[in-house]
Amino acid sequence: MFTSAQTTASSIIFTQRESLAYTTRYSMWLAGLVTKRDVEISRAILAQRLNVIDIENLSMGARLDPEFIEALRVSDRLLEISPDGYLPKSKVGAIREEAQGFISTLLGVSRSLVVAYQQELDQHLVAVAEKRQSESLRNLGLLISLMILTTIFIFWSGIRFLRQVKRTQIYIDSELEALEIAREELAKVNLTILTLEELNDTKNDFISTVNHELRTPLTSIIGYIELLKSEVEQGKDSKIDLIVDVVDKNALVLLDLVESILSLSRLDSKQNKPIEEEVNLISSLEKAIFVLTPQANLNNVDIKFAFSQDSDYLVMGDPNQLSQVFLNLISNAVKFSPQNSEVLITLSRTLNDQMQNQISVAITDSGIGIPEKEIPELFHRFFRASNAVNKQIVGTGLGLAIVAKIVEIHKGKISVTSQENHGSTFRVDLPAFITPLEQRILDSRVGVLERAITAIRDSEIGNLKDVYHEMGGALGIYGLDELGSQVLELSRKLASHQIDATTIADQRVKLLEALNSTYQRLKNKGDI
Numbered sequence: 001m002f003t004s005a006q007t008t009a010s011s012i013i014f015t016q017r018e019s020l021a022y023t024t025r026y027s028m029w030l031a032g033l034v035t036k037r038d039v040e041i042s043r044a045i046l047a048q049r050l051n052v053i054d055i056e057n058l059s060m061g062a063r064l065d066p067e068f069i070e071a072l073r074v075s076d077r078l079l080e081i082s083p084d085g086y087l088p089k090s091k092v093g094a095i096r097e098e099a100q101g102f103i104s105t106l107l108g109v110s111r112s113l114v115v116a117y118q119q120e121l122d123q124h125l126v127a128v129a130e131k132r133q134s135e136s137l138r139n140l141g142l143l144i145s146l147m148i149l150t151t152i153f154i155f156w157s158g159i160r161f162l163r164q165v166k167r168t169q170i171y172i173d174s175e176l177e178a179l180e181i182a183r184e185e186l187a188k189v190n191l192t193i194l195t196l197e198e199l200n201d202t203k204n205d206f207i208s209t210v211n212h213e214l215r216t217p218l219t220s221i222i223g224y225i226e227l228l229k230s231e232v233e234q235g236k237d238s239k240i241d242l243i244v245d246v247v248d249k250n251a252l253v254l255l256d257l258v259e260s261i262l263s264l265s266r267l268d269s270k271q272n273k274p275i276e277e278e279v280n281l282i283s284s285l286e287k288a289i290f291v292l293t294p295q296a297n298l299n300n301v302d303i304k305f306a307f308s309q310d311s312d313y314l315v316m317g318d319p320n321q322l323s324q325v326f327l328n329l330i331s332n333a334v335k336f337s338p339q340n341s342e343v344l345i346t347l348s349r350t351l352n353d354q355m356q357n358q359i360s361v362a363i364t365d366s367g368i369g370i371p372e373k374e375i376p377e378l379f380h381r382f383f384r385a386s387n388a389v390n391k392q393i394v395g396t397g398l399g400l401a402i403v404a405k406i407v408e409i410h411k412g413k414i415s416v417t418s419q420e421n422h423g424s425t426f427r428v429d430l431p432a433f434i435t436p437l438e439q440r441i442l443d444s445r446v447g448v449l450e451r452a453i454t455a456i457r458d459s460e461i462g463n464l465k466d467v468y469h470e471m472g473g474a475l476g477i478y479g480l481d482e483l484g485s486q487v488l489e490l491s492r493k494l495a496s497h498q499i500d501a502t503t504i505a506d507q508r509v510k511l512l513e514a515l516n517s518t519y520q521r522l523k524n525k526g527d528i
């Protein structure tokens with residue numbers, strides 16, 4: 001805008017200059033100093049200037065007052081009628097008067113053009129300056145408002161932040177306090193546990209001592225009863241016979257009680273660490289059967305023992321404790337069986353929930369059974385089922401508690417299925433003994449399953465037969481026999497082209513589901 005004003009301004013200034021040059025030449029011509037030709041040249045230059053179009057798309061001619069054009073016309077006419085060369089003195093008088101009028105008009109108009117333009121330009125500059133000033137003021141206002149807002153925001157954020165810090169500090173303090181209280185509580189609980197453990201140990205020591213003290217005289221009493229029995233002639237005095245019999249039975253029950261309490265307190269004792277050795281359950285069970293056969297024969301109960309010769313039944317544990325388990329269970333089975341019945345003992349290798357090998361012993365009788373509601377209490381100390389009490393079958397209610405404790409120590413499981421008046425089955429599952437090599441193989445199963453899942457999932461249909469073959473073999477080697485054979489069977493089917501593409505896809509999905517579920521089971525149960 002300023003540049004265009006300048007350009008128009010130079011146009012106006014040049015016009016003024018050419019007008020001045022023209023009127024000066026004209027005056028000099030009138031004074032006889034220059035020729036008509038000189039004046040005509042100036043006039044031509046002025047005409048040229050008047051035709052120039054400026055940046056505002058206007059010629060100077062169009063900008064000038066009509067008075068100026070009229071004056072030019074008069075000057076042109078006078079020049080035209082004058083002779084060439086210097087103006088003769090005779091002519092000067094006639095022209096000069098007329099010339100003075102248009103010369104002052106030309107000079108006046110061109111000067112006033114400059115002045116008017118100057119004023120217009122000044123006004124324009126003032127307007128621009130005012131506009132800039134008001135814009136600057138507005139911007140300044142905006143800037144100040146922005147600064148005020150920013151300050152308010154910073155202040156507000158600061159206050160919020162401080163409050164937050166304060167709240168967090170309070171929260172941390174309260175958490176620390178709670179933590180300290182919890183720590184103190186824990187210390188108290190620990191102390192209570194220690195005290196209780198000490199009390200329990202003292203109780204165990206006491207029970208142990210009392211029972212030891214009881215056992216010695218009791219053994220002596222039983223010895224004397226045996227002596228009495230041999231001294232007293234059987235059948236001579238039925239009253240004496242009955243008394244000796246009652247004393248004998250009660251002494252034996254008492255001895256059984258003392259022995260059981262001693263066993264339990266030994267098992268409860270912290271010092272009790274079972275001997276860890278390889279135990280063959282076939283010999284443990286055979287020994288127990290041997291010991292209990294006389295008792296079974298008395299009631300004509302036949303003890304049967306079944307197991308497969310192809311497997312071994314080794315577990316890791318304490319042979320004496322394990323013998324006690326089987327003695328208790330088989331003696332119960334015999335004790336609660338009717339005459340002329342059978343007690344069946346089976347020994348087998350099975351897999352537990354985590355797919356680990358275990359040895360299972362099941363002892364089944366067809367005796368009095370256990371009322372269903374009472375089964376959950378069976379392994380509690382001194383518990384005796386109502387039907388056993390009603391039938392006055394002797395016992396202490398400690399045998400199964402001892403069994404449960406020993407099985408627990410051996411990381412096994414005991415379970416019962418029973419139906420009143422029909423019989424019971426007690427089943428003991430113990431982890432099978434495994435060599436370090438077998439253990440390593442077991443540990444690798446998760447990895448093998450992972451590999452099998454990836455390989456089977458990502459295999460092209462064309463390679464599936466070979467992948468199945470390889471993975472089926474690997475799963476079998478790592479003890480996942482069932483899955484292994486399933487995979488190998490699929491490989492065989494693919495080899496004999498017995499299945500179509502849809503069935504292949506369906507079977508792959510099902511197989512992957514089975515592999516995944518075993519994988520999850522092994523992983524979740526921590527069998528790695």
Ligand code: ADP
Pocket residue numbers: 328332333336365367368369370378383384385386388389394395396397398399400401424
């Ligand atoms: P006890 O046999 O000395 O009474 P146990 O602890 O061995 O003590 O058994 C607890 C109770 O469990 C028995 O009194 C009996 O009621 C029941 N019981 C155990 N084994 C059998 C069984 N084979 N048949 C029926 N009941 C049984």
